Amino acid sequence: MSLLEMKNVYKTYGDLNALDDVSINIEAGEWVAIMGPSGSGKSTAMNIIGCMDKPTSGQVLLDGQDISKLSRRELTEIRRDKIGLIFQQFHLISYLTAVENVMVAQYYHSLPDEAEAMEALERVGLADRAKHLPSQLSGGEQQRVCVARALINHPEIILADEPTGNLDEKNERIVLDLFRQLHAEGTTLVVVTHDAEVGATAQRVITLEYGKVTSEDGDISFGKGSSAIK
Template identity: 70%
Template sequence: MALLQLSGVTKSYGDLHALYDVTLNVQAGEWVSVVGPSGSGKSTMMNIIGCLDSPTAGSVVLDGTDLATMSASRLTAVRRQTIGLIFQKFHLVSHLTAVENVMVAQYYHSVPERAEALVALERVGLRDRAHHLPSQLSGGEQQRVCIARALINYPQLVLADEPTGNLDEANEQLVLDFFRQLHADGTTLVVVTHDPVVAGLADRQIVLDHGRLVREIDNAAARR
């Protein structure tokens, strides 16, 4: 069953098409990597899927509901309740501790629970760093705080934009191991990456070029 359906999605800025006529289905529980050169439309597509932007034309259906029919407040609610966002730039609040940064996501979804936030940090191996500020954490630790924050509300869909782009090899492996576990648990993943190793872990690769979907690569079939 498709959790996410893009049909003829176009995003234009005047005469420039950041995306053009993109049609794509992502099945529930599938891991899809989005690849392509800089300027190919990867981040634009992620912003549209993540309810951070809207298409000029076409439709995006998430869990059976057309996002175009939703009010701005309802889109915000969907983004908080259904989607977990993980960014290359960590977007942590500098004056909040790790556990408080995780609790920020809870605040917009339900009543913040420090105990639940601590469990989320424990899942990513950071329980002992819960009371450290972002400036006291390494880049890999900050990214894992972002993952804990994205997962605290148990989203159906996790969107990650270059999640290993700022990490050294050891921390990249920690993050990828966690993505493997999410996939095994049935979470739907859409991951933008320039890294062919990361792209190869997905069930399928979507290749964008100049805003168009030009190719799909079935990694799962190749591994069989």
């Protein structure tokens, strides 16, 4: 059984089909990149996989559970228990320190544990920056805090939205290395990206165009820096 299954999913906004009969399977432990140009439906797909939106029709199974018909509250619980989120804009809480930002995810999930939060920061190489506020951290450091926050509750799936979109090359490499480690440890990763190089690091690439899946594992040829991937 796949960890995530989208079956004939439609998402309609008025006359616009943001997702048009999309079917995707993601296995546990897989590293998948979802790529596509602007307006292709990447964000809509990400919202649905991340339990932040519901499809207009079709089925979405996460760990065997149909999440397409769940209430807002039930979706919140799934998001809290099973999903780790990484954002392009980092979205750290400005008035909390790095370690406190990680603990916020624990707070909503179960019990905050500062020692465990520190371990997560250590893992992303930021133990010495734990007491710093986001404004005192570089973009790369902020994204690494975001990664530590995403993995602190041992989610079944980590969803990353353009995780390197705001990073320089050096920090992009650090974040991708972290993803490699997580993948090696068996974490399921779904990365939405414009960047072909980032996409190329994934095991499998799903390409969306005009709300449809146009290729899986195939060559991609759009956007800047397009390149062939496996």
